[in-house]
Amino acid sequence: MTINWFKYASPASFYFLAGRMVPYFATLAIIFLVVGLYIGFFVAPTDFQQGEAYRIIFIHVPAAWMSMFLYVIMAFWAGVGLAFNTRLSSMVASAIAPTGAMFAFLALWTGAWWGKPMWGTWWVWDARLTSELILFFLYIGFMSLQAAIDDPKRADKAGAVIALVGVVNVPIIYFSVQWWNTLHQGASVSLVQSPKMATAMLSGMLIMTLAAWMYSIVMILTRTRLIILERERHTAWVSELKEGVLE
């Protein structure tokens, strides 16, 4: 049996496939969010050092992780689009940027509101915080650059360059707490060590991360579909869509 792997690389097929997948991911996002918040507020114990303030972790860590994951995925698809001239990959990259920027902003915001009661300051120019701020600016730069260029093909190429250059920042964020002496605490969860936190705290955090993943998938698929319609509106298949069938 041969599978046509390139079938869904065509924007038209992807448009319908993505449209069918969105409701499932949206349902999963809501389920994970409800379960994650329940564990976060009603099951996870009070922290012996930070009291209840640590409960910010259930959005702070998932938001920070997502901002980094999404950047790498965005750079990957932008790079594929640049190298192979595949329209859909560049569209996906453009669809990821706003959600990534939103999570980077949330990581910074919740970090500030956690830093104030724990460190006594909203902000310090330390390595972790500064590199995350740079990540936020990279997303904004990618979006403004694409918005400033009228020709989508040139916008994709220019965006891909900024996305690929900026990807060096991601390991800098991740390892910043080891490489420099920072105010930010080290990793609470790593692949090589057992987690340094209570099981309920950890599971709440991981379930909230799953919710953030599902939410991101919904946003990215929906936005990709809109970009497809925007860019392909002069093609036959879009004009053949019946009024109610746009969904």
Next chain:
Amino acid sequence: MKWESLSDFFAMGGYGLYVWGSYLVAMICIIGEVVLIRGRKRTLYKHLGQKRRSILRGEK
């Protein structure tokens, strides 16, 4: 239940401002993103609809 009352829950052991300040803004961001996407969709559909109607009327 680990919270004694509703006000105890909102107080978050004295850190209510910081915890709810974080969660509230997260909620606003998520709702904001959904609203923005909806708006973009509505604008696009309007354009597509106009184009379709003008084709139906025989304009090109």
